[in-house]
Amino acid sequence: MALEQEGAVDFYAGKVLRIDLSRKTTEVEPLNMDWVKQYIGGKGLLLRYLWDEVKPRLDPWSPDNPMLFVTGPFAGTNVSTASRLVVGAKSPVTGIYDDSYVGGSFAPEMKFAGYDILIVTGEASEPTVVCIKDDVVEFRPAQQYWGMHTSQIEAALREDFDPDCKVISIGPAGEHELPWACLSTDQYHKAGRGGHGCLMGHKKLKAIAVRGTGRVEVGDARAFLADMRRMHSEYILTDDNLWANEEGTPILVQLMSDAGVIPTRNWSQGSFDGVQGINSEAFQKVRVRNRACYQCAIGCRQFHEVGDVRGEGPEYETIALCGANCGVGDIGALMKFNQLCDELGMDTISSGSVVGLAMDLTEKGIHDFGLHFGDIEGYLKAPELIASRTGIGADLALGARGLAAKYGHPELAMEVKNLELPGYDPRGAFGMSLAYSTSDRGGCHMRTYPIGDEVLSGNMPADSMEKKPWMVIFGDVANGFIGQNFSSIKFSLILCDFWAVTPEQIAQLLRHAWKREFSEDEVRQIGERIWNLGRLFNLREGVEPDTLPRKLVEEPFKEGPSAGKVIGWDEFQRYQQEYYKLRGWDEKGVPSEAKLAELGVDVRL
Amino acid sequence: MPHVLISRKKCTGCHMCELACSAWHEGAYEPTLARLRVTVNPTTGEIKGQTCMQTACHKCQDVCPHDAIYTKDGVLYVDETKCNACADIPEGPLCVAACPYDVIHIHPRTNKAFKCDLCGDGEPQCVAFCQNPHVLAVTLKADRADTVTA
Numbered sequence: 001m002a003l004e005q006e007g008a009v010d011f012y013a014g015k016v017l018r019i020d021l022s023r024k025t026t027e028v029e030p031l032n033m034d035w036v037k038q039y040i041g042g043k044g045l046l047l048r049y050l051w052d053e054v055k056p057r058l059d060p061w062s063p064d065n066p067m068l069f070v071t072g073p074f075a076g077t078n079v080s081t082a083s084r085l086v087v088g089a090k091s092p093v094t095g096i097y098d099d100s101y102v103g104g105s106f107a108p109e110m111k112f113a114g115y116d117i118l119i120v121t122g123e124a125s126e127p128t129v130v131c132i133k134d135d136v137v138e139f140r141p142a143q144q145y146w147g148m149h150t151s152q153i154e155a156a157l158r159e160d161f162d163p164d165c166k167v168i169s170i171g172p173a174g175e176h177e178l179p180w181a182c183l184s185t186d187q188y189h190k191a192g193r194g195g196h197g198c199l200m201g202h203k204k205l206k207a208i209a210v211r212g213t214g215r216v217e218v219g220d221a222r223a224f225l226a227d228m229r230r231m232h233s234e235y236i237l238t239d240d241n242l243w244a245n246e247e248g249t250p251i252l253v254q255l256m257s258d259a260g261v262i263p264t265r266n267w268s269q270g271s272f273d274g275v276q277g278i279n280s281e282a283f284q285k286v287r288v289r290n291r292a293c294y295q296c297a298i299g300c301r302q303f304h305e306v307g308d309v310r311g312e313g314p315e316y317e318t319i320a321l322c323g324a325n326c327g328v329g330d331i332g333a334l335m336k337f338n339q340l341c342d343e344l345g346m347d348t349i350s351s352g353s354v355v356g357l358a359m360d361l362t363e364k365g366i367h368d369f370g371l372h373f374g375d376i377e378g379y380l381k382a383p384e385l386i387a388s389r390t391g392i393g394a395d396l397a398l399g400a401r402g403l404a405a406k407y408g409h410p411e412l413a414m415e416v417k418n419l420e421l422p423g424y425d426p427r428g429a430f431g432m433s434l435a436y437s438t439s440d441r442g443g444c445h446m447r448t449y450p451i452g453d454e455v456l457s458g459n460m461p462a463d464s465m466e467k468k469p470w471m472v473i474f475g476d477v478a479n480g481f482i483g484q485n486f487s488s489i490k491f492s493l494i495l496c497d498f499w500a501v502t503p504e505q506i507a508q509l510l511r512h513a514w515k516r517e518f519s520e521d522e523v524r525q526i527g528e529r530i531w532n533l534g535r536l537f538n539l540r541e542g543v544e545p546d547t548l549p550r551k552l553v554e555e556p557f558k559e560g561p562s563a564g565k566v567i568g569w570d571e572f573q574r575y576q577q578e579y580y581k582l583r584g585w586d587e588k589g590v591p592s593e594a595k596l597a598e599l600g601v602d603v604r605l
Numbered sequence: 606m607p608h609v610l611i612s613r614k615k616c617t618g619c620h621m622c623e624l625a626c627s628a629w630h631e632g633a634y635e636p637t638l639a640r641l642r643v644t645v646n647p648t649t650g651e652i653k654g655q656t657c658m659q660t661a662c663h664k665c666q667d668v669c670p671h672d673a674i675y676t677k678d679g680v681l682y683v684d685e686t687k688c689n690a691c692a693d694i695p696e697g698p699l700c701v702a703a704c705p706y707d708v709i710h711i712h713p714r715t716n717k718a719f720k721c722d723l724c725g726d727g728e729p730q731c732v733a734f735c736q737n738p739h740v741l742a743v744t745l746k747a748d749r750a751d752t753v754t755a
Contacts, residue, residue, distance in 0.1 A: 076634050078624050078734060104647075105620075112636070151648045186647035215635035221628040225730060232736050245739050289650055290740070292617035295624060297737050299617035303650045312650070 022122030098194025112212025169207035171345025180350035260561030274329020320423030321352025327373030417442030428562030611654025622731035
């Protein structure tokens with residue numbers, strides 16, 4: 001009742017909590033329901049708030065650069081996979097926005113505490129943790145926590161603040177402002193990419209702990225429960241999704257190696273000769289249990305144990321970049337490296353990319369970092385050195401672009417817009433070229449996944465660009481693959497990629513939230529609206545041109561399944577222009593007024 | 606004697622059961638008022654499930670000074686007309702203190718004891734929402750129908 005009086009609707013808490021670290025003040029304001037209606041939640045709402053919160057061309061290091069923690073409408077309910085949180089800011093790494101998603105239980109706990117969004121601004125004068133219990137917010141000095149690993153800070157706050165609190169934190173890497181420092185929650189869950197840990201460390205904020213004892217209203221709860229049971233059995237607990245529970249992402253390792261697209265030895269090969277040591281079969285032998293994110297019926301998280309290392313993961317991207325890309329096929333060493341990155345709070349995609357690059361620089365005789373492909377000793381020392389910026393870590397902490405440039409070989413850095421590329425080489429999956437070049441946050445595989453059709457289902461030829469611009473934009477699961485518009489709406493609800501959801505199923509969920517009809521077309525249109533809003537933000541902040549590392553366009557592999565295949569610049573540019581045209585953007589990728597008006601985007605450059 | 610059990614080996618810690626329980630009984634998602642409890646240590650992956658053993662335990666019934674807990678078909682129920690949250694007892698609610706599983710509490714709005722009632726006549730929601738065929742960690746032990754005829 002109280003919520004209705006405040007003008008909120010079911011599913012939303014209806015409140016935004018502003019936290020000013022400089023002044024140590026907080027403020028609660030109503031959620032902007034006009035924006036909710038246009039942009040739903042998650043990614044869409046994040047972008048709309050960022051547009052207003054970030055002054056144009058703001059220095060990302062400025063205390064004014066806000067960090068936003070945004071939930072989706074279905075966090076804290078029985079909607080499977082919808083517990084995800086998005087963390088967003090103007091990234092100090094890419095200079096554009098970065099929206100980084102993380103599972104676990106933090107977002108539902110925020111909702112139970114009564115908040116849809118946290119907006120953190122300012123800079124603390126000393127290490128600080130923010131503790132939130134419902135409507136009580138405390139700033140606590142955190143000198144005694146500074147330097148703690150991610151498992152330690154979580155345990156300490158459960159002890160010192162509240163035994164049931166959920167924590168999002170940085171590790172030592174964030175404290176040292178490593179560009180790829182990440183945020184951790186439930187220890188193994190990472191808002192990994194784009195340097196949010198770096199930003200949080202810069203603000204001297206070690207952690208946010210939240211405990212919520214309130215409720216999420218959904219209207220007729222028993223009717224909602226009945227429909228969720230139906231959705232679970234019809235749409236979620238099906239063979240399309242249960243692979244994630246049975247095998248999880250390690251299933252991709254052998255497939256990608258066989259297809260010749262797994263980055264190997266700093267992207268010099270597409271198949272890894274040591275793959276048997278780190279493929280799904282190998283991980284199943286050391287699997288000890290299954291875990292799930294909050295409110296997820298699938299449960300894709302796998303606990304593994306080798307020697308004294310026990311923990312969740314690693315996932316495919318980690319196995320690809322920290323395994324194959326570093327020439328490491330030893331499962332114990334890979335798990336140790338993954339554990340170090342988790343505890344230090346650093347993204348494993350960038351970690352594996354940079355260490356692989358340093359190995360390449362060493363083996364090519366350009367600079368001796370004492371790191372060699374497949375050499376476990378140096379490899380396992382690297383994470384600590386990088387996180388603390390000591391020894392070779394001082395150079396490696398520059399990131400792939402900075403490191404390669406310093407030693408005069410920029411062509412060896414595999415990044416787009418200064419974000420290191422994930423585990424798919426576009427030379428064996430041409431659609432990934434456009435996926436990377438047009439991604440809204442730089443090198444990322446989560447905005448569109450053409451490789452799903454190029455390699456996994458085989459529905460599209462991997463070595464042709466025919467139909468690819470269309471599929472990168474408009475594809476959705478009903479059509480067999482995921483495009484940017486569709487992932488934009490999916491990440492606004494915020495559903496996980498491991499639910500192969502369709503536009504119609506999303507419409508069914510939104511009908512519960514909005515108590516009105518919702519068509520598939522409307523779902524698709526909101527997705528496109530969000531993607532265009534993101535493009536405007538990036539243009540306003542000065543985005544780099546949409547392109548790829550030269551090597552991936554010009555230099556084919558000499559051997560392996562992808563041998564001889566290369567896109568070439570002419571083809572790449574032609575199809576990128578086709579992509580812009582399909583989007584209603586000009587040849588530089590600027591959305592037309594007609595397109596923005598058609599989509600109902602409510603801001604302009 | 607019907608009661609819900611959670612297998613700590615099989616449970617993935619998704620909390621779907623607590624969510625469904627609270628929505629069924631409270632009309633909104635409010636897991637602090639769920640009638641069962643799952644505790645997860647995210648670092649070690651250890652999981653503990655706490656559920657009411659009903660008449661196999663009945664410690665709450667034994668200590669209640671107001672005879673407010675009664676048995677029907679092997680299930681323990683709170684008689685809200687008799688429960689006064691032990692307002693007259695200096696040590697506070699005796700059932701809450703006696704419960705070895707921490708699954709009977711005083712409701713913040715009704716100020717009466719509340720506990721698992723197996724969702725009335727239907728299937729318990731916690732069991733219904735542990736649907737993953739590879740998990741099935743939350744189960745109803747002993748059928749109610751069997752108990753009734755026994």
